[in-house]
Amino acid sequence: MTDLSPPLPAFDPAAADSFTERFVEMLNGGAVAVMVAVGHRTRLFDTMAALPPATSREIAEAGGLAERYVREWLACMVTGRIVVYDPVAATYHLPPEHAAILTRDAPLGNFAVPARFVAQMGAVQDLVVDCLETGSGTSYDQYPCFHEVMAEDSGQTVVPQLFDTLLPLAPGLLERLERGIDVLDAGCGRGQALLAMAERFPKSRFLGLDLCADAIAHARDQAAARGLDTIAFETVDLSRYAATDAFDLVTSFDAVHDQKDPAGLVRTLHRALRPGGVYFMQDIGGSARLENNLDFPLAPLLYAISTAHCTPVSIGQGGPGLGTMWGWETALACLEAAGFTEVTKHVLPHDPMNVWFIAQKG
Numbered sequence: 001m002t003d004l005s006p007p008l009p010a011f012d013p014a015a016a017d018s019f020t021e022r023f024v025e026m027l028n029g030g031a032v033a034v035m036v037a038v039g040h041r042t043r044l045f046d047t048m049a050a051l052p053p054a055t056s057r058e059i060a061e062a063g064g065l066a067e068r069y070v071r072e073w074l075a076c077m078v079t080g081r082i083v084v085y086d087p088v089a090a091t092y093h094l095p096p097e098h099a100a101i102l103t104r105d106a107p108l109g110n111f112a113v114p115a116r117f118v119a120q121m122g123a124v125q126d127l128v129v130d131c132l133e134t135g136s137g138t139s140y141d142q143y144p145c146f147h148e149v150m151a152e153d154s155g156q157t158v159v160p161q162l163f164d165t166l167l168p169l170a171p172g173l174l175e176r177l178e179r180g181i182d183v184l185d186a187g188c189g190r191g192q193a194l195l196a197m198a199e200r201f202p203k204s205r206f207l208g209l210d211l212c213a214d215a216i217a218h219a220r221d222q223a224a225a226r227g228l229d230t231i232a233f234e235t236v237d238l239s240r241y242a243a244t245d246a247f248d249l250v251t252s253f254d255a256v257h258d259q260k261d262p263a264g265l266v267r268t269l270h271r272a273l274r275p276g277g278v279y280f281m282q283d284i285g286g287s288a289r290l291e292n293n294l295d296f297p298l299a300p301l302l303y304a305i306s307t308a309h310c311t312p313v314s315i316g317q318g319g320p321g322l323g324t325m326w327g328w329e330t331a332l333a334c335l336e337a338a339g340f341t342e343v344t345k346h347v348l349p350h351d352p353m354n355v356w357f358i359a360q361k362g
Helices: 013-041 044-049 056-063 067-079 112-123 125-134 146-157 159-169 173-179 192-200 213-225 262-272 299-316 328-338
Strands: 084-086 091-093 182-186 205-210 231-235 247-253 273-284 342-348 351-360
Touching (some): 013 044, 056 067, 067 091, 159 192, 159 273, 159 342, 159 351, 182 262, 192 205, 192 231, 213 231, 262 328
Parallel strands (some): 205 231
Antiparallel strands (some): 342 351
16 A cells, blocks of 8 residues: 655754753743742742842841742742842842832732742642543642632732723723622632722622632631621532522623633623623633634643643533633623623733623623
């Protein structure tokens, strides 16, 4: 029989060398990302941003940390080109241009927060291997600190923009909130956005629902600490939620794609809205088509998070496992199929990774 398959391309040593160099950069980058997450959690970046060039001992003392470990961490930051080292004075310095994306008050956004996802994926590597080998799924409680990281991320991408940029995307919504309406946040996590709205709009009433009891407990503690009596949080499986004509505004922030049944949830939220109500939906703004995501911001990280978290937690609930990058096209189709009469799509300059939908119930 004649072999009609095309010949294999010749091995290109130069291409192999180039890829080897790139892969070494990836290995170093992954290691630095994990140590960036450590630096964030121990507040080392915040400590260094407030110091002039300092020795490892001075940095450790300022941060209340062990000098020997701080010195080793600093070596990673120096070789990773994040911290500048003066070998004569044996001092370390975090340039302000680097601090601008690595501290808790970073003016350009704290990129050390998403670095925590890299560290978390290493912690759940055994779960991911099991999923690949068996096709099984996972549950939210198998991911350490997940809601803590998501709350940090929401605290810099959603909450600071909520009143000046995000809610105004729906015409007249701020005025309705000021007069007093009923609001549901579906998949609220620790409730950062809902707590901020409850503080801003005391005449409105707020309900946050999430599957994870630990996140709800934290949200309740925060509401009590702030003295908010117009807000409630409940542990609920949203796939079984059955409210009808109960809310004037429903929100979900990065919460739909990993649900058991994303399309079913959108239908549920449509039913929960009163006529004339608004659904405000944030989700990942990548495309459903892989070829469209080659230049999408942080696409490899998002696909990795999808493999390690969003796909398996959906499958673990018996869902389709659409994944983090289910695509704005899929989200739009879900909104239209659920019966929303007017749907507008927004991509905002401060957050190119996400898409924001404003959907009206007729």
